[in-house]
Amino acid sequence: MRKRNELFHTNLNAINVGIEFINEDLKKQGIKSHQVNWAPPAGGNIELLKVLDRLKEPEIQEKIARANQEAATRITQSKPILIGYDQAINVMPNMTKKTILHAGPPIAYEDMSGPMQGAVQGALVFEELATDIDEADRLARSGEITFSPCHEHDAVGSMAGVTSPSMYVHIIKNETYGNIAYTNLSEQLAKVLRFGANDQTVINRLRWIRDVMGPMLHDAMELCPNGIDLRLMLSQALHMGDECHNRNVAGSTLLIQALTPYIIRTNFSKEQMEEVFEFTASSDYFSGPTWMGVAKCALDAGHNVENSTIVTTMCRNGVEFGIRVSGIGGNNWFTGPAQRVIGPMFAGYTQDDAGLDIGDSAITETYGIGGFAMAAAPAIVPLVGGTVEEALNYSTEMKEITTMPNPNVTIPVLDFMGIPSGIDVLKVMETGMLPIINTAIAHKNPGIGMIGAGLTNPPVNVFNDALMALSEKIVH
Amino acid sequence: MAIKTVIKKNTYFDSVTLMTISTRANELESVKTAMIGMGTDMNIEVIRDVGLYTSELDDITTGDLMIVLDIKEEEDTETVLAEVEELFTKKNQSGTTEISYKTLDSALNDNQESNIVVISVNGNFAYREVNKALDNDKHVMLFSDNVTIEEELALKQKAHEKELFMMGPDCGTAIINGVGLCFANEVRAGDIGIVGASGTGSQEVSVQIHKHGYGVSQLIGTGGRDLSLEIGGIMMLDGLDALLKDEQTEAILLISKPPAKEVEEKIIEKLKNATKQIVIYFIGSERAGSNSEIANVTFANNSLQAVEQVIQYSRMMPAETMLNKNLTIEELNHISTKLKDSQKYIRGLFCGGTLCDELLYSLMEFSDEVYSNIHKSKDRQLTNPNSSKAHTVIDFGDDKFTEGRPHPMIDPTSRIPRILQEARDPEVAVIALDFELGYGSHEDPAGVLEDVIREAKDIAENEGRELVIVGYVLGTEIDPQDVNSQREKLENLGVLVVDSNHQLCEVAKSFIKGA
Numbered sequence: 001m002r003k004r005n006e007l008f009h010t011n012l013n014a015i016n017v018g019i020e021f022i023n024e025d026l027k028k029q030g031i032k033s034h035q036v037n038w039a040p041p042a043g044g045n046i047e048l049l050k051v052l053d054r055l056k057e058p059e060i061q062e063k064i065a066r067a068n069q070e071a072a073t074r075i076t077q078s079k080p081i082l083i084g085y086d087q088a089i090n091v092m093p094n095m096t097k098k099t100i101l102h103a104g105p106p107i108a109y110e111d112m113s114g115p116m117q118g119a120v121q122g123a124l125v126f127e128e129l130a131t132d133i134d135e136a137d138r139l140a141r142s143g144e145i146t147f148s149p150c151h152e153h154d155a156v157g158s159m160a161g162v163t164s165p166s167m168y169v170h171i172i173k174n175e176t177y178g179n180i181a182y183t184n185l186s187e188q189l190a191k192v193l194r195f196g197a198n199d200q201t202v203i204n205r206l207r208w209i210r211d212v213m214g215p216m217l218h219d220a221m222e223l224c225p226n227g228i229d230l231r232l233m234l235s236q237a238l239h240m241g242d243e244c245h246n247r248n249v250a251g252s253t254l255l256i257q258a259l260t261p262y263i264i265r266t267n268f269s270k271e272q273m274e275e276v277f278e279f280t281a282s283s284d285y286f287s288g289p290t291w292m293g294v295a296k297c298a299l300d301a302g303h304n305v306e307n308s309t310i311v312t313t314m315c316r317n318g319v320e321f322g323i324r325v326s327g328i329g330g331n332n333w334f335t336g337p338a339q340r341v342i343g344p345m346f347a348g349y350t351q352d353d354a355g356l357d358i359g360d361s362a363i364t365e366t367y368g369i370g371g372f373a374m375a376a377a378p379a380i381v382p383l384v385g386g387t388v389e390e391a392l393n394y395s396t397e398m399k400e401i402t403t404m405p406n407p408n409v410t411i412p413v414l415d416f417m418g419i420p421s422g423i424d425v426l427k428v429m430e431t432g433m434l435p436i437i438n439t440a441i442a443h444k445n446p447g448i449g450m451i452g453a454g455l456t457n458p459p460v461n462v463f464n465d466a467l468m469a470l471s472e473k474i475v476h
Numbered sequence: 477m478a479i480k481t482v483i484k485k486n487t488y489f490d491s492v493t494l495m496t497i498s499t500r501a502n503e504l505e506s507v508k509t510a511m512i513g514m515g516t517d518m519n520i521e522v523i524r525d526v527g528l529y530t531s532e533l534d535d536i537t538t539g540d541l542m543i544v545l546d547i548k549e550e551e552d553t554e555t556v557l558a559e560v561e562e563l564f565t566k567k568n569q570s571g572t573t574e575i576s577y578k579t580l581d582s583a584l585n586d587n588q589e590s591n592i593v594v595i596s597v598n599g600n601f602a603y604r605e606v607n608k609a610l611d612n613d614k615h616v617m618l619f620s621d622n623v624t625i626e627e628e629l630a631l632k633q634k635a636h637e638k639e640l641f642m643m644g645p646d647c648g649t650a651i652i653n654g655v656g657l658c659f660a661n662e663v664r665a666g667d668i669g670i671v672g673a674s675g676t677g678s679q680e681v682s683v684q685i686h687k688h689g690y691g692v693s694q695l696i697g698t699g700g701r702d703l704s705l706e707i708g709g710i711m712m713l714d715g716l717d718a719l720l721k722d723e724q725t726e727a728i729l730l731i732s733k734p735p736a737k738e739v740e741e742k743i744i745e746k747l748k749n750a751t752k753q754i755v756i757y758f759i760g761s762e763r764a765g766s767n768s769e770i771a772n773v774t775f776a777n778n779s780l781q782a783v784e785q786v787i788q789y790s791r792m793m794p795a796e797t798m799l800n801k802n803l804t805i806e807e808l809n810h811i812s813t814k815l816k817d818s819q820k821y822i823r824g825l826f827c828g829g830t831l832c833d834e835l836l837y838s839l840m841e842f843s844d845e846v847y848s849n850i851h852k853s854k855d856r857q858l859t860n861p862n863s864s865k866a867h868t869v870i871d872f873g874d875d876k877f878t879e880g881r882p883h884p885m886i887d888p889t890s891r892i893p894r895i896l897q898e899a900r901d902p903e904v905a906v907i908a909l910d911f912e913l914g915y916g917s918h919e920d921p922a923g924v925l926e927d928v929i930r931e932a933k934d935i936a937e938n939e940g941r942e943l944v945i946v947g948y949v950l951g952t953e954i955d956p957q958d959v960n961s962q963r964e965k966l967e968n969l970g971v972l973v974v975d976s977n978h979q980l981c982e983v984a985k986s987f988i989k990g991a
Contacts, residue, residue, distance in 0.1 A: 003639040004718040007615055008694060010591055012655050015583045015614070017605055018490055018596030022619070022658055025915040026594075028956070029655050034590065035576040036583045038597050039488035041604070043539040053604070400578045431578040432539060434486060457486065460539070 039432040048464055051471045052429050055309075060474060064327075064426070067307035071326045072403040072422030074305070075312075075367070078298035079175040079408075081227040082290070085185070085217040087210075089165035092153050092182050096165070098129070099146045103161025103360045104317025105333040106149050109140045113318030113355055115196025118446025119160035120147075122198025126206045127164050133198055151313055151324070152331050155182040156296045156360035158289050159194035159442060160318070167206070168214030172230065172293045174301055181297035183290070185209055185217075188283035189450070194359075196446030212268070213276050220262035228258050230294045235409045237287075238369070238419075243377035244291040245361055245370030246384065246438050246453055252286040292360060295367035302422070304329040307474050310403060311423040311466075314366045314435065314458060318358035318442075323462045325425060327470060334466045336459030341441045343385040343454015355444035357456050362437050368406055368419030371436040371455065372398045376411045383453045384438045394436050395420065401427040401435065425466045434458055477508065478550040480543075480557065481532040487541040488514065489564075490597075494541075495882050497563045504559050506552040507545055512560070513880075515540040522880060580605050584612050594657060595644075596620055602645060603627040610634050610642065617657050617697065618644025621875075625706045628699070632710040641718075642711060644699040648675030648916075651682065651695035659885060661914035662954040666691020666792050669719035671712050673698045673732035676828030676885075677759070677779060679914065679950060680977050681729055684783040686952050687975070689794035693725040694718075700829075703735035703758075709743055716743070720752055727753040727789035729782055733833055734760035734852060747773050753789035757782035759833050760852070779834060780978035798953055800963070800975045808986045811972075814942035815987060819905035822984050823898040824869035825891045827884035827921075828950065831910045831977045832871040838981040839867050842991045849874050864898065867988075869908075885912045888921045892928045899932035899943055906944045907932070908984045910977070911966070913951025913959055920957065922949065922965040929969045944987055947971040948980040 014033040016023040026033035042048035055064065088095050095101075100120055102112070109120060121136035124145070130136035139145060150157040157163050161184075169182040184194075187205060191197035221227070233254050240250030256277070263273060280286045303312040308326035315322055322335040338356035345351070364370035374380060375395035378388045395411060398420040405418025423435055434457035441452035489497075494513050501510035511528060513519040515536035523529050528544045536542055547556050577583040580593065593609035595602055599622025609616045610631065618631075623645035635642030643650050649672065650657040654665050661679055663686035670692060672678030682692050696715035703709050712730065719725045730743070735758050744763075747754055748770055757776040758764060765777030776782035787794075822839065826832035832850065839846045845866035851857045858868065861876055871877075872884040872891055884890050888911070898904050911921040918924065929945060936943035947966045951959040963973050974980050985991040 002718070002721070003613070004615075004641055004714065005721050007591060007641065008653060008718070008722055008724065010653075012592055012653055013587070013590040014657075015580065015587060015590050015593045015609075016596075017580050017583075017593060019619070020490075020493065021916065022594055022596060026655065026657070029915075031655050032590075034583050034587050036580055037576045037578060038490070038580070038605070039578070040538070040598060040601055041579075043537065044601075046600075049601075049604075396575070397578070400582055427579075430581065432486070432488060433578055460486065 041432060042429045043432055043460060048429065048467060051467055052426065054475055055426060055471055063307050064309055064474065067305050067327060068310055068403050068422060068424060071302040071305040071308040071310045074177065075298050075302035076404065076406040076408060076421050077176050078301045080172045080181070080230045080294040080297035081175050082170060082221070082230050083173045083227040084171040084221040085168050085214060086171060087166050087214070088163055088169050088182070091171055092155060092169065094153055096146065098144060099148060099165065101148055101150045101153055101155060101157060101161065101163040102317060103150060103157045103159065103358060104315045105320055105322025105335045107317045107319060109147055111319060113358065114444060115355060115358065115442055115446045116160040116162070116318050118196030118198050119162035119193045122193045122202055123162045123164040125198065126203050127166060150360055151315060154180060154300065156292045156363050157184055158292065158361055159359040159440070160196055161360050162193060166210055168209060168217065170290060170293045172297045173227070174297045177301040179297065179300050181293050181300060183293035183296065185214065186283070186286050186289050188279060189285055191447060191449060195442050195449040197449065198447065212272050213279065216263060216266055216268050216272065216276055217259065219266040220259055223262045223265050230290065231408055233258065234291055234294055234369070238373060238376045238409060239412055241377050241379055243370055243373040243380055245364040246440065247377045247380045248287045249284045251291060252280070252284050255287040255290060256280050291369065292363050295363040295369065299363065299366055302326055309425045309470055311366055311425060314362040315360040316357045316362065318356055321357065321458050321462060323458065323466060325466050325470065328466070328473060334462040336461040339456045339459060341439055341454045341456040343441065343452055344383070345441065345452035349451040353443055353451055355442045357439065358442055359439070361439060365435055365437045366423060368402070368409065368421040371438040373411060373419050374438065375414050380438065384455055397433065398436065400431050401433050425463055425470060428463045429467055434460065478547045478553060479528055479530055480545045480547055480553050481530050482543040482557065483532065483536060484541040486539050488539060489541060499887070500563050501560050504556060506548050506556050508548050509546040511544040513542060514538055515542050580608050584608070591615060592617065592652070594619065599623045599645065603631065606631050606642070610638060610640060613638065613640065615641040616643065617650055618642070618647055618699070619658050621646040625701065628701060629707055632707060636710055636714055641696065643697040647697040647699040649678045649695065650697040651692055656915045659912070659914060659916035661952050663952055664691035664795060667693050667724060667726040667790050668786055669693045669722065669725035669728045670695040671698060671715040671719065671728070671730050673700055673702045673712060674830035676912065676950070677731045677733070677830030679912065680779050680831065681731055681783050683950055683952055684780060684976055685787060687798045688783060688787050689797045690787045690790050690792060693722060700733055703732050703739045705736040705738060709739045712743060713746060716746065720750055725752065726791050727755070727786050729786045730754065730756045731782065732758045733830060734758070744770070744773070755782050755786040759830070760837050778978045780976045802975055802979055803972060803983060808983065811942070811944060812987055815905050816941060818902050819941065820988065821903050822867050822906045822908060822988060823864055823904055824908040824984070825894055826869065826871050826910050827873060827888055828910050828912055829871045829873050832869050834977055835908060835981045835984065836869045838985065839869070843867055849876060864901070870894065885917045888918055889924055891925070895928050895932050896935065899935040902939070902941065904943065905987045906946060906984045908980055909945065909947045910980070911947060911949045911962060913949065913955040913957040913962065915956065922962040926965060926969060929971060933970060945971045946974060946980055946983050948974050948977055950977070
């Protein structure tokens with residue numbers, strides 16, 4: 001029988017794209033109907049839409065789908081293992097005594113936001129390349145210092161992300177694909193360098209980390225030949241109510257629990273160990289950088305897959321937001337203005353005090369945790385604003401712009417749905433939906449620190465630009 | 477007085493939702509004017525025109541939602557903003573428990589067993605969405621308008637090759653397997669199939685079939701341009717073909733707004749070999765009401781006649797009729813005597829386009845002085861559609877009247893100022909009004925016009941005139957709205973309530989000398 005007549009003998013099962021009352025009326029009549037809350041693709045920009053449609057032609061689409069499957073599989077199958085801690089200069093690629101790494105896409109010292117400049121100055125004093133902040137500022141402007149994004153050194157950095165040669169970093173190895181990622185140690189919460197503070201207390205803490213905690217963790221991991229499976233730990237933390245960007249209560253407990261048996265076998269004094277345990281317990285943020293490193297380690301394995309339209313980096317330097325895309329590869333950045341973070345502010349602060357979105361921590365969302373895993377962490381809702389229902393929705397909505405669920409990291413309340421992984425530039429353009437990022441709000445002035453938390457998105461133009469570049473590269 | 481502008485970046489709502497929210501926001505006590513819409517050039521223009529533009533809107537893009545409020549008392553700003561926000565959240569509460577998708581791709585992916593896609597997105601993007609649906613072998617009902625004729629042709633050709641239905645664009649009505657899509661009435665299941673290139677025309681014949689005790693097998697919409705030269709009736713021919721093959725269908729009714737002559741010939745040619753009885757009502761066709769050269773084909777002269785003819789071929793046991801008593805000639809004559817000599821003209825103010833067309837052609841049979849915003853000949857189109865002359869019929873569903881507001885079947889209040897305007901005109905004898913019921917239509921179309929009808933009657937009475945208002949409620953007793961209470965509301969106001977659109981034409985004309 002012909003399809004048209006076949007329909008007369010089949011129960012209607014409708015998809016309604018657009019006006020909602022039509023869907024309601026169909027359901028009132030007892031048939032199945034599914035609602036599509038449609039928004040104009042490519043933001044309604046006809047030129048971009050043409051490019052998008054070109055990439056959706058069957059032959060090209062198939063090529064892209066294969067590449068995306070490959071890239072997303074590499075990201076989800078990556079198994080990041082903590083194998084040690086060491087000083088950046090000893091382990092990180094292209095690290096020199098006069099190199100300062102920072103968060104986000106490339107930026108000159110002169111163009112950095114206040115907090116990032118403050119952190120750079122603090123780091124130069126800490127490294128004893130300058131005696132005080134003023135001298136540090138002059139040195140930073142002198143051209144003697146190499147500034148470079150963490151991301152271009154297999155690393156990520158929280159907030160200002162300033163990483164200098166003698167700082168201790170996590171060493172995270174991808175057991176599946178062999179690549180290594182690095183990330184700084186948490187300074188916990190107080191006046192800290194990552195928020196641009198640089199007074200003597202900050203420098204002293206950095207020195208204590210360099211001289212006590214760093215070496216202790218280094219020695220501890222020397223005693224742990226198989227390393228610590230961080231993907232498994234991340235998955236446990238999600239099951240315990242973390243989303244591993246702004247809520248790290250469970251993850252920090254799990255991490256220190258795993259490190260403790262080795263820490264106590266090191267040759268450090270009991271007093272020093274007590275200091276370290278007190279320090280790690282002083283803030284839930286202890287494992288925050290660790291999960292960023294996990295995400296970075298997995299995403300780097302998915303970078304440089306030809307024809308893939310998957311986003312492998314999202315980061316911000318406080319002035320600009322930058323993304324990198326697998327199929328474009330290398331250190332090719334698409335940048336746009338860093339956005340405001342909207343959410344509850346701590347007492348006494350207003351949006352006027354807030355700096356723009358900053359830090360490499362959006363690597364967590366790029367991997368599928370953080371804002372993408374808000375459903376796992378209803379307790380985060382009062383911090384970033386919104387409702388539990390919205391938190392649940394964020395995770396399901398992000399499925400629309402990603403390539404596949406990660407079967408290794410799941411969200412119990414969503415029926416153990418895997419975290420949405422592999423943000424696809426084409427899907428972002430098609431849906432007009434931007435990735436959701438939950439993050440801290442830093443004060444716009446150096447040294448004051450976190451003044452709130454909330455939600456933000458990347459600027460739209462980075463995806464527009466990435467689309468154009470992908471089209472150029474894939475279509476020829 | 478204070479202008480408050482709120483911009484929500486990257487927040488999209490469809491225009492119907494926004495218009496509903498806008499309408500409600502304008503009803504808030506402290507609000508003088510509320511403009512809520514996406515940051516499109518057109519909306520910006522509107523905001524400029526009403527003097528509410530501020531520099532805050534300089535950087536707005538089409539993907540941003542803007543809420544611009546002219547608030548009566550500045551100190552109420554916060555309260556008003558909260559009230560407006562509430563309108564959005566109230567809207568959001570409906571059906572949040574269900575999954576709603578962001579794209580057709582993901583909906584198709586999750587629901588591969590679906591068989592029809594109903595599309596009502598902005599017409600500029602409709603082509604893309606329809607293509608996706610057809611590529612996935614889904615039938616399509618395309619409600620959107622503003623689709624180009626080239627796009628329509630390409631989509632219909634693709635659907636034809638894939639043997640799929642592609643109903644639309646601008647297709648308002650279909651009933652498939654007893655399920656009403658978009659604007660449709662609840663009618664009995666039966667053995668009469670309908671293919672309609674007209675929304676309210678299709679609704680009217682399906683309702684009349686029901687009222688006469690018969691029923692509908694399928695009602696296939698084609699979109700209003702299907703019988704144009706460019707499209708060549710692709711969908712009507714395919715619909716006809718499906719109904720001819722359908723064992724549930726005994727007789728077929730074809731209805732269309734004025735078709736292109738060549739296409740009409742093509743369809744009639746196809747019917748020569750048809751095995752079922754077919755009744756055709758093509759408004760404005762030369763053949764309308766003529767004797768047919770083909771044995772199994774009848775040409776009807778009006779929508780009611782088309783129904784009366786087609787039900788003769790039904791093989792179903794008719795149910796009890798639901799016809800209402802029409803006014804007698806004596807009653808009409810009695811009212812007629814009250815009219816002054818100066819009252820010479822009919823003013824038809826319609827929500828339904830085809831219903832409007834039917835009165836238009838009916839008036840043209842006796843008068844050359846018939847004007848409309850949808851008249852086929854240029855010299856009879858109103859230069860200013862907001863002002864009537866001689867006999868005037870207005871389709872309020874026409875683009876000129878729907879820019880920035882919902883279709884009058886969803887919101888019939890766009891006729892309010894015009895009703896009063898016509899009531900003040902000493903040359904007006906009759907105002908004809910339609911009231912559509914069924915899915916998609918307003919929940920109480922008669923109720924929202926009660927006050928204005930009363931006022932119109934008062935205006936005429938105060939000026940010493942009798943004003944005849946004829947009304948037709950298009951609907952069945954099983955529609956979601958209660959047809960009887962709708963009729964009662966009108967009757968209580970002295971409206972002459974008739975039982976079909978054809979009667980609406982006849983009764984209106986009965987008050988005009990020479991008609």
